[in-house]
Amino acid sequence: MSPPPLPRIAILGAGNVATHLALSFGHEVVAQIWARDIVKARALAERVGTSATSSLDDIIDDADLYIISVSDDAIAQLAARLQGRRGLWTHTSGSIPASVLDGVGTERGVFYPLQTFSADREVDMPRVPIFLEASSPEAMDTLRRAAHLLTPRVYEADSERRRRLHIAAVFACNFTNYMWVAADRLLGDDGLDLSVLAPLIEATAAKAVAGNPEAGQTGPARRGDRGVIASHEAMLADRPELREIYTLISQSILNHYAK
Amino acid sequence: MSPPPLPRIAILGAGNVATHLALSFGHEVVAQIWARDIVKARALAERVGTSATSSLDDIIDDADLYIISVSDDAIAQLAARLQGRRGLWTHTSGSIPASVLDGVGTERGVFYPLQTFSADREVDMPRVPIFLEASSPEAMDTLRRAAHLLTPRVYEADSERRRRLHIAAVFACNFTNYMWVAADRLLGDDGLDLSVLAPLIEATAAKAVAGNPEAGQTGPARRGDRGVIASHEAMLADRPELREIYTLISQSILNHYAK
Numbered sequence: 001m002s003p004p005p006l007p008r009i010a011i012l013g014a015g016n017v018a019t020h021l022a023l024s025f026g027h028e029v030v031a032q033i034w035a036r037d038i039v040k041a042r043a044l045a046e047r048v049g050t051s052a053t054s055s056l057d058d059i060i061d062d063a064d065l066y067i068i069s070v071s072d073d074a075i076a077q078l079a080a081r082l083q084g085r086r087g088l089w090t091h092t093s094g095s096i097p098a099s100v101l102d103g104v105g106t107e108r109g110v111f112y113p114l115q116t117f118s119a120d121r122e123v124d125m126p127r128v129p130i131f132l133e134a135s136s137p138e139a140m141d142t143l144r145r146a147a148h149l150l151t152p153r154v155y156e157a158d159s160e161r162r163r164r165l166h167i168a169a170v171f172a173c174n175f176t177n178y179m180w181v182a183a184d185r186l187l188g189d190d191g192l193d194l195s196v197l198a199p200l201i202e203a204t205a206a207k208a209v210a211g212n213p214e215a216g217q218t219g220p221a222r223r224g225d226r227g228v229i230a231s232h233e234a235m236l237a238d239r240p241e242l243r244e245i246y247t248l249i250s251q252s253i254l255n256h257y258a259k
Numbered sequence: 260m261s262p263p264p265l266p267r268i269a270i271l272g273a274g275n276v277a278t279h280l281a282l283s284f285g286h287e288v289v290a291q292i293w294a295r296d297i298v299k300a301r302a303l304a305e306r307v308g309t310s311a312t313s314s315l316d317d318i319i320d321d322a323d324l325y326i327i328s329v330s331d332d333a334i335a336q337l338a339a340r341l342q343g344r345r346g347l348w349t350h351t352s353g354s355i356p357a358s359v360l361d362g363v364g365t366e367r368g369v370f371y372p373l374q375t376f377s378a379d380r381e382v383d384m385p386r387v388p389i390f391l392e393a394s395s396p397e398a399m400d401t402l403r404r405a406a407h408l409l410t411p412r413v414y415e416a417d418s419e420r421r422r423r424l425h426i427a428a429v430f431a432c433n434f435t436n437y438m439w440v441a442a443d444r445l446l447g448d449d450g451l452d453l454s455v456l457a458p459l460i461e462a463t464a465a466k467a468v469a470g471n472p473e474a475g476q477t478g479p480a481r482r483g484d485r486g487v488i489a490s491h492e493a494m495l496a497d498r499p500e501l502r503e504i505y506t507l508i509s510q511s512i513l514n515h516y517a518k
Contacts, residue, residue: 095487114455116462116477123462129455153455161449167491171501172442172456173463174478175508176435180467181476181515183431190420196373196388196412197431198468203375203382204432205464208439209457217440218375219433228354232426241511242430248507249434252500256440 007146010060012078013069014040016117017092021069022048024125024150032060061086065146067111072096079104088139094166097159098133109134109143112162113150114169125150131157131165182242217257221250224259266405269319271337272328273299275376276351280328281307283384283409291319320345324405326370331355338363347398353425356418357392368393368402371421372409373428384409390416390424441501476516480509483518 006029011022014035022030027049035041038054045052053059059066066085069092070078076096082089082104089105091098094112101108110133117123130147132154134140140156147154157165180201184194194201207216220228229250236243253259265288270281273294281289286308294300297313304311312318318325325344328351329337335355341348341363348364350357353371360367369392374382389406391413393399399415406413416424439460443453453460466475479487488509495502512518 115458118466121462121466124458127458129458155451155455157449163490163494164445164449165451165455166487167494167505168442168445169456169459170478170491170505171438171445172453173459174476174481174512175438175504176460177463177467177472177476177478178508178512178515179430179434179438180472183427184472186423186427186430190416190423192414192424194431194468194472196414196424197428199374199383199386199388200428200432201435201464201468203380204436205460207377207380208436209453209460213436213439213443213453217433217436219429219436222433228425231422232429235422235426241514245434245507245511246426246429248504249437252504253433253437255500256437 004145006149007064007142008062009065009067009146010034010063011067011069012059013067014044015069015071016119017113018067018069019044019047019119020117020123020125021067021092021113021150022050025146029146029149031063034059056081059085063087065111065142066090066105067092068101076100088134088142090134090143094131094162094169098135099159107135107139109139110157110159110162111143111147112157114165116173126152129153129155131155131162133158133162182245185239186242217253219253221253221259222257224254224257263404265408266323266401267321268324268326268405269293269322270326270328271318272326273303274328274330275378276372277326277328278303278306278378279376279382279384280326280351280372280409281309284405288405288408290322293318315340318344322346324370324401325349325364326351327360335359347393347401349393349402353390353421353428357394358418366394366398368398369416369418369421370402370406371416373424375432385411388412388414390414390421392417392421441504445498445501476512478512480512480518481516483513483516 008031009029010032011018012034030048030050033041033045033052041052041054066089072093075091079101085105087105088107089101090109090111092111098108098110112131113128115128128151132143134143187193267290268288269291270277271293289307289309292300292304292311300311300313325348331352334350338360344364346364347366348360349368349370351370357369371390372387374387387410391402393402
């Protein structure tokens, strides 16, 4: 039995996500790049080794899969201009429902890689989880086949599940980053910056993702050391917003570990 | 001019910090290991290639530096039993004042490596910052000389500054870890765990420590997307404690970026 033929994919977009996807799929899979700006479309198409267009009318009509990878705000606008096409149309957003693509193709879905992509940073694609939603089992098969070309970590997730994932990611990435913003400001008072904590941050993150963050929790609240907590709160008197965060999270840790 | 002779250091303790320090200093520097438990003292001394004792009376009296590396709670008890010694005595705690060692030696200080040490994890010592406090310029010279054997990142920090560092570390490590605990719980609702966010967490942490976490902030609150924030809060209705954290941090991010 020969392996199933590679899917032919058209990618709409030339931003960070589109670029990483297109380069990871490669020229055997990416049949076309569309972008509003023909210069960007051509630049990405040339890196991939495929063709480019900036005209919606020139988008190929026989792709196995269309991946719209533009900013969240632009998806609905683009969908309005793509009504009545054939084939399986998807977007890559974690926070937009698949229904934004109603009426675009004969099938629709979501192809959501859960990673932060930036132009200047390599992404280890086989470690990136991809979450899929599709309007039919056949469409899901196509999405699975495409996703498995990039990573073994392929999951199904409807809008509801993606929203829960997104909340988890807000805690795990956005809020942690804000804790680093806070630490950086506090260190600035001493002429230092976050880099002095880099080894500590890296060790903490490595422990958390490798194992059980609950077991790895440390610090005064974890120990139930109310004396240290009170002295820290007193020292944060001139930064009421950080003090409020300090108090709430410490209290939550005290409660969680029943200290 | 020949380089100054290596300091002779006695280390009191055989826990994680003591172990990493002793192994990093090596046998040319570590003149003796003391631990209450002679088995542990001997085990560490053997790895380092030095001598061991469990008797306070047998601690050498001619070391250039004594480093007490025991749990925070045990420092004062040990200090009480070490009154009236000669030489420069220090501890390795970020949260205990140097004055806990008053009366122990002729000089005292703090030798505080800002890193989380665990038995099973390698530490890249040259990246670890060490914060020093000493009772005289001569004592500070000795501490600097010792610290620079381990790392180029050597800073002075009195008790006040160490406490501010500690607060920053609570935000940067303890609170971030708790955000990962929260994310892990939320993912558990979907039969997932924090490992699906590992690439995202690592990319976020790498960006934050390499550059400017303030510029790297992303997420609904950073964008001022109150619709997404409200929908997340609604989905956290059954977890009031996490919802409260979500609301407070989101509000702080909105304020900070004036969204």
